Structures are given as C-alpha cells and as structure tokens.
Amino acid sequence: xxxxxxxxxxxxxxxxxxxxxxxxxxxxxxxxxxxxxxxxxxxxxxxxxxxxxxxxxxxxxxxxxxxxxxxxxxxxxxxxxxxxxxxxxxxxxxxxxxxxxxxxxxxxxxxxxxxxxxxxxxxxxxxxxxxxxxxxxxxxxxxxxxxxxxxxxxxxxxxxxxxxxxxxxxxxxxxxxxxxxxxxxxxxxxxxxxxxxxxxxxxxxxxxxxxxxxxxxxxxxxxxxxxxxxxxxxxxxxxxxxxxxxxxxxxxxxxxxxxxxxxxxxxxxxxxxxxxxxxxxxxxxxxxxxxxxxxxxxxxxxxxxxxxxxxxxxxxxxxxxxxxxxxxxxxxxxxxxxxxxxxxxxxxxxxxxxxxxxxxxxxxxxxxxxxxxxxxxxx
Amino acid sequence: xxxxxxxxxxxxxxxxxxxxxxxxxxxxxxxxxxxxxxxxxxxxxxxxxxxxxxxxxxxxxxxxxxxxxxxxxxxxxxxxxxxxxxxxxxxxxxxxxxxxxxxxxxxxxxxxxxxxxxxxxxxxxxxxxxxxxxxxxxxxxxxxxxxxxxxxxxxxxxxxxxxxxxxxxxxxxxxxxxxxxxxxxxxxxxxxxxxxxxxxxxxxxxxxxxxxxxxxxxxxxxxxxxxxxxxxxxxxxxxxxxxxxxxxxxxxxxxx
Ligand code: SF4
Ligand code: SF4
Numbered sequence: 001x002x003x004x005x006x007x008x009x010x011x012x013x014x015x016x017x018x019x020x021x022x023x024x025x026x027x028x029x030x031x032x033x034x035x036x037x038x039x040x041x042x043x044x045x046x047x048x049x050x051x052x053x054x055x056x057x058x059x060x061x062x063x064x065x066x067x068x069x070x071x072x073x074x075x076x077x078x079x080x081x082x083x084x085x086x087x088x089x090x091x092x093x094x095x096x097x098x099x100x101x102x103x104x105x106x107x108x109x110x111x112x113x114x115x116x117x118x119x120x121x122x123x124x125x126x127x128x129x130x131x132x133x134x135x136x137x138x139x140x141x142x143x144x145x146x147x148x149x150x151x152x153x154x155x156x157x158x159x160x161x162x163x164x165x166x167x168x169x170x171x172x173x174x175x176x177x178x179x180x181x182x183x184x185x186x187x188x189x190x191x192x193x194x195x196x197x198x199x200x201x202x203x204x205x206x207x208x209x210x211x212x213x214x215x216x217x218x219x220x221x222x223x224x225x226x227x228x229x230x231x232x233x234x235x236x237x238x239x240x241x242x243x244x245x246x247x248x249x250x251x252x253x254x255x256x257x258x259x260x261x262x263x264x265x266x267x268x269x270x271x272x273x274x275x276x277x278x279x280x281x282x283x284x285x286x287x288x289x290x291x292x293x294x295x296x297x298x299x300x301x302x303x304x305x306x307x308x309x310x311x312x313x314x315x316x317x318x319x320x321x322x323x324x325x326x327x328x329x330x331x332x333x334x335x336x337x338x339x340x341x342x343x344x345x346x347x348x349x350x351x352x353x354x355x356x357x358x359x360x361x362x363x364x365x366x367x368x369x370x371x372x373x374x375x376x377x378x379x
Numbered sequence: 380x381x382x383x384x385x386x387x388x389x390x391x392x393x394x395x396x397x398x399x400x401x402x403x404x405x406x407x408x409x410x411x412x413x414x415x416x417x418x419x420x421x422x423x424x425x426x427x428x429x430x431x432x433x434x435x436x437x438x439x440x441x442x443x444x445x446x447x448x449x450x451x452x453x454x455x456x457x458x459x460x461x462x463x464x465x466x467x468x469x470x471x472x473x474x475x476x477x478x479x480x481x482x483x484x485x486x487x488x489x490x491x492x493x494x495x496x497x498x499x500x501x502x503x504x505x506x507x508x509x510x511x512x513x514x515x516x517x518x519x520x521x522x523x524x525x526x527x528x529x530x531x532x533x534x535x536x537x538x539x540x541x542x543x544x545x546x547x548x549x550x551x552x553x554x555x556x557x558x559x560x561x562x563x564x565x566x567x568x569x570x571x572x573x574x575x576x577x578x579x580x581x582x583x584x585x586x587x588x589x590x591x592x593x594x595x596x597x598x599x600x601x602x603x604x605x606x607x608x609x610x611x612x613x614x615x616x617x618x619x620x621x622x623x624x625x626x627x628x629x630x631x632x633x634x635x
Binding site for chain 2: 033034035036038059060061062063078079083088089262263264265266267268269272273283284285286287288289290298299300301303304305306319351352354355356
C-alpha cells in the first residue's frame with residue numbers, strides 16, 4: 001500500500017475522476033448552482049467550483065470570486081453528505097394484497113457505489129455521528145449500512161475557515177483525523193497548483209497507484225500542514241464544551257429560552273442542513289383500489305408539531321420548548337445517548353437559519369446569565 | 380355499485396381552479412371515478428344525483444347572503460365536508476375587500492350597483508359551518524387532493540403536513556433564496572404542500588398555502604426589514620391569497 005504522501009499536479013487532477021468512473025463509482029462533489037456551492041454528481045473536473053469561495057454569517061451566505069483558481073477554496077455549503085447516505089426520502093417497503101395474501105417487496109434496489117469528493121474533516125465526523133445512529137447493532141438501518149460500506153471518501157483538508165466555523169472547539173477539524181480512503185490538501189501559489197495526497201485504505205491506495213503522482217518532498221508536506229494550521233486560526237466562532245452538559249441541564253428553566261423562542265421561526269432549516277440531525281417520519285400511501293400500499297421514510301424535525309404528536313396533541317407546544325429540545329439534544333442529551341456531542345461545529349445551522357439564530361451565542365447567553373445569577377446569589 | 384361513497388363538489392366564490400385540479404388528475408380521475416360515485420360535480424358532468432353525500436368538497440368563500448344559506452344546506456347533506464383552496468379555507472384573494480368599504484367599491488366598478496347583493500366580507504367556510512378537513516393552497520396541490528380522498532376511502536391519515544415550506548425546499552435541494560440571494564420569502568411562515576415551487580425558480584414564497592402551524596410573523600418581518608423591504612411591501616406580501624387568514628391579517632395590520 002502506498003502510505004506516504006504523494007503529489008498530484010492540478011493538470012493531472014482529471015485522471016482521478018476518470019479513475020473513479022472506471023472503477024464504477026458515481027462521483028459526487030462540490031459545484032456551483034443557484035449562487036451557492038452545493039453537492040451534486042460530477043461529470044468532470046470542470047464541474048468543480050474553480051475560483052469560487054463564499055462568505056458566511058448568521059442567516060447570510062454569499063458566493064465570492066477568489067483571486068486564484070483553487071478547486072476547493074470554499075469552506076462548506078448548505079448540503080452535506082447526509083443527503084446521499086441518509087436521503088430526504090426513502091422507500092421502506094411496498095406491499096400488495098394478492099389472493100388474500102400480503103406480499104412485501106424488496107425495498108433495496110442495487111445502486112452503484114458513490115465516491116464523495118471534497119469531504120471536510122467536520123463532515124467526516126458528522127458521518128461518524130450518524131454511524132452511531134444508523135449502524136447501531138440493535139437498530140441498524142440496512143440501506144444506510146450498504147451505502148456507507150460502499151462509499152469512497154476523498155477528503156480535502158480545509159485551508160480556509162468561515163465566520164461560522166467552530167470545528168476546533170469541537171475537536172473535529174480542520175485536519176482530517178478519521179479514516180478516509182484518500183486525504184488531500186490543495187496547495188496553490190502563483191507558481192504551482194498541486195495536491196498532497198495520502199491513501200488511507202487499500203481502495204484508496206489502488207486508486208492512487210492508477211493516477212500520475214510522485215512522492216512529496218518534506219517541504220511540500222510542511223506547506224500543506226501550514227495551510228491547514230492557517231485554517232485552524234481562522235475560526236469565526238467558538239464554543240466552550242467542557243461544561244456544556246451540566247450547563248444546559250442546570251438551565252432548562254432559564255428565561256433565555258423564552259428570548260430565543262420569540263426569535264425562532266420553527267421553520268426547521270437548522271435541522272435539515274445539520275449533517276448529524278437524523279430524525280424522520282413515516283408516510284403511508286395507498287393506491288386507488290386500496291390493494292397496495294407503500295411506506296416512505298422522510299426527514300422530519302423536532303421543530304414540527306407532528307413530530308412530538310401523541311394522542312391529543314403535540315408534547316412540545318411552545319417555540320421555546322422546541323428550540324430547547326433541539327439545542328439540548330445536540331449539546332447535552334446526545335452525550336448521554338451516544339457518548340459524544342451531536343454537533344461537529346460546521347456552522348450550517350447558523351448560516352442557513354433564515355433569521356441568523358446562532359447556537360454558539362445562545363450557549364454564551366445562557367452561560368452569562370448563569371454568571372449573573374451567581375453574582376446575584378453571592379451578593 | 381350501491382356501496383360506493385357518493386362525492387359532491389360545490390362551488391362558492393372562487394375561480395374554479397381548485398376543482399379543476401381534480402379534473403387535471405388525468406391519470407387518477409378515472410380510477411377515482413371507479414371507486415366513488417360522482418354524484419354532483421357540474422364541472423365534470425351534468426348528471427346530478429340527489430343527496431345526501433358521503434363526501435363534499437367545497438371550493439370558494441362566502442360572499443353573498445344566498446351563499447351563506449346554501450352552505451348550511453350543503454353541510455346538512457354531507458357526511459364529511461372538506462374545504463379546498465385558499466378561498467374556502469381563508470376567504471381567498473377576494474377577502475381583500477374586507478379591508479375596504481365594499482359599497483364604495485361597487486359604485487366605482489359597476490354601472491348599476493343596485494343589482495348587486497353582497498356581504499361586507501368574504502369569509503372562510505369554517506366561519507359558517509363545521510368543516511371536517513381543510514386542504515390548503517391557491518390552488519390546492521392535485522396530488523394532495525387525491526391523497527385526501529384516498530385516505531378517507533381507505534381509513535388512513537392523509538399525508539398533509541402543516542409545517543413550513545422550508546422542509547420541502549430542503550427535500551427538493553433548493554438553495555435558500557433568502558439566505559443566499561437576500562430575496563424576501565414567506566416560506567418559513569407558510570404551510571407546506573406546494574412542494575416549494577417558487578424557490579425552485581429563485582422566487583420567494585408567496586404564501587399560497589396560508590400560515591403554517593406556528594407562524595412567527597414578527598420574527599420574519601423584522602428580518603425582512605433588515606433585507607431592506609419597505610413596510611408597504613411587507614403589508615402586500617401578507618395580504619395576498621390568504622390575506623385574511625388570522626396570522627397573515629394581524630401582521631399586515633401592523634404595517635397599515
Ligand atoms: S448543530 Fe449546527 S454547527 Fe453543529 S453540526 Fe449541526 S449544523 Fe453543524
Ligand atoms: S433556529 Fe433558525 S433555522 Fe432553526 S427553526 Fe428556528 S428559525 Fe428555523
């Protein structure tokens with residue numbers, strides 16, 4: 001296995017995509033659509049967002065031109081790999097009544113394996129979080145497991161961070177530290193445009209063998225590291241995690257929830273864009289004769305009324321209770337449930353909240369109000 | 380044959396667009412016609428079978444004294460009464476009259492206003508009689524309409540969600556027009572059902588399906604102000620097809 005660092009020149013980058021195609025992968029990755037960098041199927045290197053980056057802040061996203069032609073010079077967009085591994089709508093089964101018997105059909109059509117090009121470190125952590133949900137031996141989701149098993153991960157380390165990033169607070173980036181098949185860093189100067197690449201699996205090593213590379217020099221490896229370190233220094237947000245669970249548990253009745261509840265639209269965008277949010281609902285449809293039926297699983301959210309509906313009504317009636325549920329799950333109860341945080345610090349919920357609600361600031365507000373209360377108590 | 384449920388379709392003040400959605404379900408309509416007896420649907424057939432009816436679909440709002448009586452008769456003859464569309468569920472675009480002096484408008488519009496007999500307001504069917512299910516939209520989504528009928532036929536829950544349009548945008552893969560383009564959008568306060576059509580074409584949501592289950596109007600409109608939307612435009616956006624639905628109406632009145 002090639003397990004050192006290699007150099008792939010920009011001019012040879014197309015061979016990587018060609019090799020993925022030869023191996024039967026459908027390749028998905030970043031591309032510009034509708035004034036954003038989204039994930040979509042890539043036909044060729046020309047689909048990558050060369051020369052584009054973005055500016056992000058609470059409730060704001062703006063595509064910007066870079067001064068160079070970096071292929072991965074953006075941070076992250078609205079999409080995450082969740083849309084492929086845990087798609088928004090998925091058929092669970094269909095059934096039909098034939099001669100008094102109920103037949104249930106196979107819900108799992110064969111799909112070609114997927115290659116994810118441009119995975120960020122925080123996104124790799126998000127997949128690890130969803131693995132905890134969907135690969136749990138007691139309740140594994142076979143469709144997720146199959147896609148996950150087949151998928152090839154080609155990570156590209158962040159060399160920029162955005163105003164809404166806080167992966168360093170969550171220990172999830174910017175340097176890729178979980179297993180991936182190929183791990184790259186883009187290095188671009190006026191004189192050169194190249195990628196350092198390391199294989200992290202046999203599959204990755206085979207692909208790397210098939211594309212034109214040369215061993216990287218020590219200086220080239222150091223340059224890549226320096227660029228990742230720069231990104232680490234650019235985090236626009238921070239969150240103190242050491243006391244999060246106790247802080248939130250101690251503050252379930254904090255008046256601040258009322259404040260954020262008044263600002264929150266309950267629109268559910270935060271949960272849709274979050275790469276770790278996994279909740280779904282079931283929809284059953286019947287055909288016109290009533291002789292066949294189909295069950296579909298689709299993304300749902302703790303911000304909808306139906307989500308906590310039990311006989312007689314919704315359990316979480318108020319806006320504040322729904323926001324509190326979401327945030328305390330991400331940051332506190334997730335730790336009890338899955339032994340880790342449910343947030344990987346990507347900032348999508350901040351950028352794509354239509355009214356710019358920012359969980360890092362909400363946590364700060366709760367922490368500060370506690371200090372104020374303590375100060376009062378001390379007096 | 381005798382066991383088939385009898386379906387009637389009623390029209391009040393409306394444009395016919397919602398009941399035409401039923402006719403527009405070309406593939407499904409014949410099959411639906413096989414499962415129910417279409418007893419009264421003047422847009423589809425001249426044959427009228429007397430009531431009572433198992434299911435009545437009611438389109439349109441109440442705008443005349445005559446219609447205010449007629450809806451009572453419809454209710455009395457109907458098992459399940461389902462209202463369809465913005466007119467029937469919120470008074471429709473014609474409820475804009477509720478903000479004006481109706482008599483004054485007549486004198487401007489009609490040559491012989493004394494022939495007109497009308498009410499001061501355009502109101503939703505539920506303001507007059509008990510409604511069993513409201514299907515939103517201007518017009519309704521034809522697939523939802525078929526689903527509601529099938530759900531009733533087969534004794535299951537209809538797949539009609541009252542959450543925001545945002546979930547439909549995200550399912551469709553739309554880039555948020557408000558966040559990425561700065562386009563004011565009613566989606567976060569609007570009831571799902573259309574499948575997020577307008578944002579898919581880079582337009583803000585117009586609110587055709589009326590207020591969602593928990594519309595936070597002040598939070599949205601104050602953000603719109605930050606986007607540079609003028610007060611009069613906020614009022615207009617709230618006051619369209621569903622402009623008399625309480626949440627939209629109350630917010631629009633703040634911008635009078
Ligand atoms: S909670 Fe927000 S910042 Fe954390 S992983 Fe989800 S979208 Fe990203
Ligand atoms: S926090 Fe923002 S994105 Fe999430 S439901 Fe509230 S308004 Fe919508």
